[in-house]
Amino acid sequence: MDSLAIIVLAAGLGKRMGQGIPKVLHRSIEKTLIEHVLSTASSLKPEKIVVVTGFEREKVEAQILKAKEEGQFAKTEILFSYQQEQRGTGHAARCGLKELRDFNGTILILYGDVPLLRQETLLALLKLHHSEVASLSLISAISDTQRAYGRIIRDEKSGKILKVIEARDCSPEQYLLREVNSGIYAVQSSFLPLALDSLQDNNAQKEFYLTDIVAYAAGHGHKVAALTLFETEELQGVNSVEELTLINNEILKRRRGKLLASGVQMLDPSSVYVDLNVLIESGVVIGPNTQIRGKSVIKSGTIIEGCAYIENSTIGPEALIKIGVRIEGAVVGARSSVGPFANLRPEAVLGEDVRIGNFVEVKKSVLEDGVKASHLTYLGDAFVGADTNIGAGTITCNYDGQKKHKTTIEKNAFVGSDTVLVAPVTIREGAYIGAASVITKEVPSGSLALTRPPMIIKEGWVARKKKKL
Structure with a gap:
């Protein structure tokens, strides 16, 4: 495999979490969400990891550096890039790419609020990416539960991936599709700048969607590959306290599985x-x-x-x-x-x-x-x-x-x-x-x-007591 760099998108506010702290600093029963992601990312031994921060960047960066000092990912070079204005995942990826101008190889794009990703899954994605000689590879999943995720649109005859449409932008027919996009990509460094520069904000949210790089790749003749999962627990993101509970339940399930x-x-x-x-x-x-x-x-x-x-x-x-x-x-x-x-x-x-x-x-x-x-x-x-x-x-x-x-x-x-x-x-x-x-x-x-007083017995005492009454 060629050289690897990783961009982690971690600029989100997390309003629905309800505590007023950056979303990636919310804790599972083990550690913060961002520490989960960086621990897995560093296990892939990349040349460097770029963390894109935004809301309260100082707190996020301080927590990461503290964890690094404690040895969680001590041997990995970690850089930071600031997304000052929240303009979508595509814009965040652009911010991260600024720190990788001289990098040549594969760039893996992850999210700071998806803490359950397994090292084995990411290695499988990278292996597929290189064996298919793809410009872009993604993780998709067959799911009836992850309805908020974008849908994978394939050519009906060839089965090739054509694009990804975010759930909020889907037609009723597209919304019924079961293959969803995880948002996790392996992209060649020579292709990613072109794809990110092509992004437009003509969508429901007026944001630059990272998912649109899939349509750009397919439309310009680049190879797009997909690693398809049939179990989606590790793709669970965290946008609410309820979803954080799902993360904790899965962490416990994995621990119990190892013990069993x-x-x-x-x-x-x-x-x-x-x-x-x-x-x-x-x-x-x-x-x-x-x-x-x-x-x-x-x-x-x-x-x-x-x-x-x-x-x-x-x-x-x-x-x-x-x-x-x-x-x-x-x-x-x-x-x-x-x-x-x-x-x-x-x-x-x-x-x-x-x-x-x-x-x-x-x-x-x-x-x-x-x-x-x-x-x-x-x-x-x-x-x-x-x-x-x-x-x-x-x-x-x-x-x-x-x-x-x-x-x-x-x-x-x-x-x-x-x-x-x-x-x-x-x-x-x-x-x-x-x-x-x-x-x-x-x-x-x-x-x-022994210190108790001697036992005293008064015979007939009960009868005399009752007679007085």
Whole structure:
């Protein structure tokens, strides 16, 4: 293939997006629209990319340069060209071409608000362009949904492309055509200046349509080729919040597809949300309505039953996350079980074979291997040694109104139900705490501590009470 340069049209205002910022600076769930496009464009290894800016150009250019400094497209030369007056896509392409006066090769024209284009599709377009020795090649699609796109008009006998007519300028018969134009072109540098100079603004919008270069090419005997797609998701542009939602849905669909292909099982894939930097190993099972966010790592053999929220946490291997669990900034060790309806807050660290049950909250605490806290418990600012059992209703009173204090429970301890541990306090190895106790000082190793008053029984008290009434 010969040399490649790319023009990205990114001057649009995006009024329907409703936020008053340039359209290409709106963000998907990953990054800005323009960053999506430039990342894909730079993967083609062009000599240079020219970004045509317009509305609030300074913000657009600053975001691109920031992304470049962060390494997204660090090895690609990126230039900017300013479209001061919004006079259509053809006029924008003219602005971009000014930065390519000395370039000789193929010029690829992309849009800054079409973020889902695949590298494979653009490579296929360039391959077709060169194999057909075309002056102009485009991507078309067979679609019943992309009705706002221009229609491809072909010669009825030869099938050759004659022109593209924008949807708003179509006759009723032309509007029914199913082959639509994506607006993405590969054009020879020797042909593009002539084609752009030929553009007229005699249309409904009084703009210079880039699509008119197709009619110019066909009318002057130049070869026009088309790469025709039958799935149109990657051609989706963004002109409204609703369309941005479609983009996000497709991004998630692609992520889930990669995970499924790698051996991750999802019981209801469409209800699973996975962030870009999440790592999920093969053999994980994910139930419905699960969100996995941030830089979470889910290790092999882990089962997430569903209705879970996991953020910046490491889970497993072979852990069990039961229904209705929230885990944030935490570590769950191998074969540990959490839930149902449990909450692991930041800096909760569970060792191996730990059991955290229903309505248990753990915050900034380390629970060593084999610890069990099965019901209705709060462990905050605590250390719990291996194989300790925490009874139902136990809480660590870690806050005195001014400072947080630590509770230490050494290994093999047994804490009875409904216990209050008033920090700072230490329970030594193997100690037992009687149910319903309030512990305010250190309990020695192997000791039993309890603070509840003695049980009193008054026989016949109920009958006497009723007699008085």
